[in-house]
Amino acid sequence: MKLxxxxxxxxxxxxxxxxKDINLTIPRGKLIGLLGKNGVGKSxxxxxxxxxxxxxxxxxxxxxxxxxxxxxxxxxxxPERTYLDKEMTVKxxxxxxxxxxxxxxSEKANKLLKDLDLSLEQKISKMSKGMQEKLQxxxxxxxxxxxxxxxxxxxxxDPATRDYILDTILSNFCEGASVxxxxxxxxxxxxxxxxxxxxDKGEIVLTSSADELRNKENASIDEIFRRYFKC
Numbered sequence: 001m002k003l004x005x006x007x008x009x010x011x012x013x014x015x016x017x018x019x020k021d022i023n024l025t026i027p028r029g030k031l032i033g034l035l036g037k038n039g040v041g042k043s044x045x046x047x048x049x050x051x052x053x054x055x056x057x058x059x060x061x062x063x064x065x066x067x068x069x070x071x072x073x074x075x076x077x078x079p080e081r082t083y084l085d086k087e088m089t090v091k092x093x094x095x096x097x098x099x100x101x102x103x104x105x106s107e108k109a110n111k112l113l114k115d116l117d118l119s120l121e122q123k124i125s126k127m128s129k130g131m132q133e134k135l136q137x138x139x140x141x142x143x144x145x146x147x148x149x150x151x152x153x154x155x156x157x158d159p160a161t162r163d164y165i166l167d168t169i170l171s172n173f174c175e176g177a178s179v180x181x182x183x184x185x186x187x188x189x190x191x192x193x194x195x196x197x198x199x200d201k202g203e204i205v206l207t208s209s210a211d212e213l214r215n216k217e218n219a220s221i222d223e224i225f226r227r228y229f230k231c
Contacts (some may be wrong), residue, residue: 009058034182036199076145091120109142141172187222
């Protein structure tokens with residue numbers, strides 16, 4: 001059974017078409033880059049998959065079923081914007097996730113936090129933006145999920161933090177699971193990708209194995225992306 005399928009998926013807001021006729025299959029065991037400039041519909045597609053929006057047309061199937069309670073149990077989602085209660089301590093957030101998600105591995109989360117030398121008693125409001133980004137990622141990657149969806153996980157953080165985030169992703173997703181990473185920062189992320197999806201103006205314009213695309217074009221994914229979307 002396919003992990004994720006989108007069939008003739010479209011989405012409109014106030015008469016404006018944001019996504020148009022998206023057909024997409026996500027296999028198991030892959031790191032996939034959902035790549036495109038800002039505003040091309042990546043976040044809208046992600047929200048549809050996470051059952052935060054309803055399609056105008058078409059359907060989404062996750063393990064053969066439409067998004068709902070069951071899909072939320074197997075998808076671990078990192079939204080683009082911060083969602084944590086900044087008045088909580090790290091310890092309180094870990095406890096909340098452990099109680100809320102059956103598949104949350106608090107032992108893994110605590111190990112990753114220890115690697116960062118991050119105090120469990122520290123308030124989120126006292127943490128830097130980069131540290132908050134790391135905490136959010138740790139929470140998401142500490143779930144034993146089948147599909148991890150990360151929306152712009154590198155946005156607004158320094159290069160050293162980006163390296164940590166990529167290494168954390170690479171080392172901590174479950175065997176047989178897949179990861180979708182939405183970003184426009186191609187050069188930072190392409191080293192970990194198995195497959196790439198290019199989006200433009202609400203449509204999927206290219207899907208490929210990352211290695212096959214590099215070999216075919218004799219260029220990096222970043223260079224190919226820049227050529228494709230040259231203004």
